[in-house]
Amino acid sequence: MAISNSNSGVDTSKLFNPINLKELPHLTHYVSTIQTHQNPLDHDPYFHTDQGFYVSQSDVVLRQITYDLSGTFATPFPLSAYHRAGPRNQVFFHPSEVRAAIVTCGGLCPGLNTVIRELVVGLWDLYGVRQIFGITAGYRGFYWREPVELNPKLVDDWHKRGGTVLETSRGGFDLNKIVDAIENLRFNQVYIIGGDGTMRGAVKIFVEIRRRKLNVAVVGIPKTVDNDVGIIDRSFGFQTAVEMAQQAISAAHVEAVSAVNGIGLVKLMGRSTGHIALYATLSSRDVDCCLIPEIDFFLEGKGGLFEFLDKRLKANGHAVLVVAEGAGQDIIPRTDSQKQEKDESGNPVFLDVGVWLKSELNKWWAREHPGELFTVKYIDPTYMIRAVAANATDNLYCTLLAHSAIHGIMAGYTGFVAGLINGNYAYIPLDDIASAKNPVNTKDHKWSWVRSVTNQPDFEKS
Ligand SMILES: Nc1ncnc2c1ncn2[C@@H]1O[C@H](COP(=O)(O)OP(=O)(O)O)[C@@H](O)[C@H]1O
Numbered sequence: 015m016a017i018s019n020s021n022s023g024v025d026t027s028k029l030f031n032p033i034n035l036k037e038l039p040h041l042t043h044y045v046s047t048i049q050t051h052q053n054p055l056d057h058d059p060y061f062h063t064d065q066g067f068y069v070s071q072s073d074v075v076l077r078q079i080t081y082d083l084s085g086t087f088a089t090p091f092p093l094s095a096y097h098r099a100g101p102r103n104q105v106f107f108h109p110s111e112v113r114a115a116i117v118t119c120g121g122l123c124p125g126l127n128t129v130i131r132e133l134v135v136g137l138w139d140l141y142g143v144r145q146i147f148g149i150t151a152g153y154r155g156f157y158w159r160e161p162v163e164l165n166p167k168l169v170d171d172w173h174k175r176g177g178t179v180l181e182t183s184r185g186g187f188d189l190n191k192i193v194d195a196i197e198n199l200r201f202n203q204v205y206i207i208g209g210d211g212t213m214r215g216a217v218k219i220f221v222e223i224r225r226r227k228l229n230v231a232v233v234g235i236p237k238t239v240d241n242d243v244g245i246i247d248r249s250f251g252f253q254t255a256v257e258m259a260q261q262a263i264s265a266a267h268v269e270a271v272s273a274v275n276g277i278g279l280v281k282l283m284g285r286s287t288g289h290i291a292l293y294a295t296l297s298s299r300d301v302d303c304c305l306i307p308e309i310d311f312f313l314e315g316k317g318g319l320f321e322f323l324d325k326r327l328k329a330n331g332h333a334v335l336v337v338a339e340g341a342g343q344d345i346i347p348r349t350d351s352q353k354q355e356k357d358e359s360g361n362p363v364f365l366d367v368g369v370w371l372k373s374e375l376n377k378w379w380a381r382e383h384p385g386e387l388f389t390v391k392y393i394d395p396t397y398m399i400r401a402v403a404a405n406a407t408d409n410l411y412c413t414l415l416a417h418s419a420i421h422g423i424m425a426g427y428t429g430f431v432a433g434l435i436n437g438n439y440a441y442i443p444l445d446d447i448a449s450a451k452n453p454v455n456t457k458d459h460k461w462s463w464v465r466s467v468t469n470q471p472d473f474e475k476s
């Protein structure tokens with residue numbers, strides 16, 4: 015569903031090359047009674063709002079920033095461009111009239127509490143907003159429980175805590191009940207923090223709010239520990255998760271080198287994308303083989319995993335194997351009912367690839383090398399990598415995302431998300447984000463680098 019309208023007033027044909035500016039929906043497109051106000055930051059002693067402070071409609075962030083000047087590789091025109099995030103001169107809400115709602119949905123990710131904290135503190139301190147509410151336990155919280163009132167004192171140390179103090183859940187998405195609640199509770203700014211599923215829900219909420227012509231702005235802040243949301247550079251919390259994954263890999267390495275024919279096996283999160291496994295492998299250098307959902311693999315025969323591990327054990331006496339949770343799901347035997355299983359949000363429920371691999375490895379060794387010592391130590395740090403507080407870099411990132419979201423919504427934008435594109439904060443239409451996947455590109459340098467670091471097979475059957 016298309017949610018954008020042309021509103022920038024920028025004549026893109028005059029720019030050095032035609033660009034496709036991703037226009038944002040704005041409250042004025044469907045609500046006629048909105049008044050503008052000078053940005054209250056003008057009166058804030060900490061900011062110098064003279065020339066250059068406010069971001070204008072013509073400030074954009076390009077999605078593609080590398081070019082081949084020789085022309086050998088054609089640059090795909092038009093170039094996609096997004097409005098740059100930041101405070102605008104004019105705001106479309108009077109702070110005293112703002113009633114903001116904040117909700118967290120889906121699985122945990124380091125930094126959720128930081129985003130909530132910074133939304134509260136940013137609204138309060140930057141814009142003087144005093145009515146800020148937390149919706150508890152995900153989307154269902156809109157119609158299931160009373161909102162909780164938030165203020166800077168209450169959220170003061172939340173950035174030091176893992177998880178989400180507001181609680182989260184899967185499922186419970188009932189569009190009419192949610193929008194009715196937004197209307198009845200008189201919220202006019204809705205901040206939705208969640209992953210790909212949450213963003214698909216947020217698009218529906220935005221479209222319904224627009225259909226009802228409500229003076230309510232909706233903004234998303236993408237959260238995904240798996241890093242499976244496209245367009246943005248990376249999700250907040252991803253770097254923290256990779257750091258935590260390192261600890262599991264190091265432990266697996268110690269276990270493997272301390273055994274005769276030891277295998278350290280680590281399963282990492284990554285339902286449909288192997289980014290955590292990939293980044294953890296590249297930064298660890300202890301990994302002999304990295305298995306991700308984007309690459310099919312097989313166990314037996316020439317070019318298979320067992321042949322490779324046999325060689326590694328002969329050469330080094332140990333091996334470390336990292337597997338993303340979504341890898342190998344096609345080759346794990348399962349019953350028909352297991353094939354149908356879905357979680358409350360409709361995501362497929364996976365079988366434990368780590369448990370299965372451990373068992374297959376033990377069977378293989380007993381068959382091929384009966385009587386010889388062999389150990390598989392399986393580590394599953396699944397919830398440990400996402401249930402921690404964000405590291406310093408991610409905390410800073412969360413703060414800037416939250417403030418970007420506030421500036422955008424105060425400027426009257428709606429149906430958008432705040433995200434990082436090529437190191438710059440930008441506003442991206444919600445429906446673009448909701449449909450943008452981010453698989454590991456197995457044809458690019460990064461995956462080649464993994465192959466060269468591990469020397470693992472390509473698992474192409476000859
Ligand atoms: N296509 C969809 N339309 C509306 N709501 C959705 C959709 N997919 C997921 N949701 C809702 O979004 C929330 C989070 O989704 P989920 O897939 O569990 O996590 P994430 O957003 O982290 O990917 C849940 O409340 C779920 O019901």
Ligand SMILES: O=P(O)(O)OC[C@H]1O[C@](O)(COP(=O)(O)O)[C@@H](O)[C@@H]1O
Nearest residue numbers: 120121209237238239240283284285
């Ligand atoms: O056990 P839970 O809470 O359903 O979470 C497990 C899933 O959460 C994830 O971290 C991804 O969650 P999201 O889709 O919410 O980002 C997956 O890696 C994992 O399969």
Ligand SMILES: [Mg+2]
Nearest residue numbers: 120209210211
């Ligand atoms: Mg998801």
